[in-house]
Amino acid sequence: MKPSHLDYYFWLNSDWAYLGADRLEALARRQNVAIHYKPVDLPDVYARTGGVLLGQRSRERQDYRVAELRRWCRKLGVPVNPHPAHMCPNADQASRIVIAADLQGLPVAALYKAILHAEWCEDRDISSEPTLREIAAAQGLDADALLRAAAAPDIERRYRQYTDEAVAAGAFGSPSYVYAGELFWGQDRLEMLEEAIAAA
Structure with a gap:
C-alpha cells in the first residue's frame, strides 16, 4: 500500500528549506500525499551527527554556499x-509556534514560509517575539493565543521528539524528507523524492 504521507524535517533558519517550500507543496498536491511538518533543532542535530554550524565552517565552504545559493535563486x-541582518538566530520559539499552529489545524505551510521569508528576504529577527507576533498576525492568526499555546510544555516535548525522530531517520541537515523510510536530504532532491512517491 502506498504511504499516504511524508515526514518533513526542517529548521526555521534554513534558507534551503525556504527555496524548496513551494515546490514541496506542489509535489504533495500532484502525488496526493500529506506533509507532516516537523521543525527541528538543527544545532542539536548537528551536534549528534557530526555537522558544523555555518559560522564555524571553513571560508571555502562558506563561499561555496553563497555561490550555490545564488545559482538556485536564479534558477x-x-x-x-x-x-x-539577523542570520540564523535562535529558532526555538519560532519552531514551537509552527508546531502549535500545526496541532491546531492552522495553515502551517504559509506560517513557516512567512517566518523564513522574514529572515532571508526582509532582514527581520525571527528570534524576536514581537517579530513573530507580527508575522502570525499578518497571516490572519491570533498571535497572542498562538504564542500562549507555543509556550506549553507539551509543545517543547514535541519539538524535542521531532528532533530525535530526525536523527533516528538518518537526517543530518535541513531540509530533510522521509518517505516510506527513505531519506532525501536537500531541496535539490525533490525530484528524486517525487520519483520515489510515484514509483510507490
Whole structure:
C-alpha cells in the first residue's frame, strides 16, 4: 500500500528549506500525499551527527554556499539574501509556534514560509517575539493565543521528539524528507523524492 504521507524535517533558519517550500507543496498536491511538518533543532542535530554550524565552517565552504545559493535563486526566480541582518538566530520559539499552529489545524505551510521569508528576504529577527507576533498576525492568526499555546510544555516535548525522530531517520541537515523510510536530504532532491512517491 502506498504511504499516504511524508515526514518533513526542517529548521526555521534554513534558507534551503525556504527555496524548496513551494515546490514541496506542489509535489504533495500532484502525488496526493500529506506533509507532516516537523521543525527541528538543527544545532542539536548537528551536534549528534557530526555537522558544523555555518559560522564555524571553513571560508571555502562558506563561499561555496553563497555561490550555490545564488545559482538556485536564479534558477528558481526566488530572491534570497545570503547574508541577512539577523542570520540564523535562535529558532526555538519560532519552531514551537509552527508546531502549535500545526496541532491546531492552522495553515502551517504559509506560517513557516512567512517566518523564513522574514529572515532571508526582509532582514527581520525571527528570534524576536514581537517579530513573530507580527508575522502570525499578518497571516490572519491570533498571535497572542498562538504564542500562549507555543509556550506549553507539551509543545517543547514535541519539538524535542521531532528532533530525535530526525536523527533516528538518518537526517543530518535541513531540509530533510522521509518517505516510506527513505531519506532525501536537500531541496535539490525533490525530484528524486517525487520519483520515489510515484514509483510507490
